[in-house]
Amino acid sequence: MQIYNTIKRPVVTEKSQKLELSWVYTVIVDPSATKVDIKNTFKRLYGVTVEAVNIIKTREKFRNTKTWASLKRKMETKALVSLKGKERISDFAKIKD
Template sequence: MSVLIKPLVTEKVSALNEKGKYGFVVDRKANKVDIKKAVEKLYGVTVEEVNTMNYLGKKKSRYTKSKVISGRTPSFKKAIVTVADGEVIDFYSEI
């Protein structure tokens, strides 16, 4: 089971990056301890705090020739990770 799915690269989270906070989309079953261990192992930083949020998928409907199809986008869990002072995570180093 992979705990970290992908890093969040949005304007809001990028503003938090300057304060030492980084966002990730994580596995829905992962707890704060799992997330902390995964970030420390993958990026080699010291994690001080982990905040998590569960998001319900948005309702979407699509109009086709025969009928209206409605459903939901997938639900996901988001984690905001605070690292120790002076440490940085560079998401663009692998590109």
């Protein structure tokens, strides 16, 4: 997998901001990306050493109406990337697509 297609965007929420204080970064990744792909992408793009990668697959969320169910949220794959030591990625939340 190509390194620029692996990471789609960072997750910027209150919970992800708290995790960044403990050197864990949250990103939305390509659904076909493996833990090894994500680890190699962080190493090449940001020059940091990755300790662990955890993957979470969120399911679709529907909203029911009288006649049909419409899609409210698509399925996404999140990755929680733990960095080794006390390495940081500067301005991680400002990274765009």
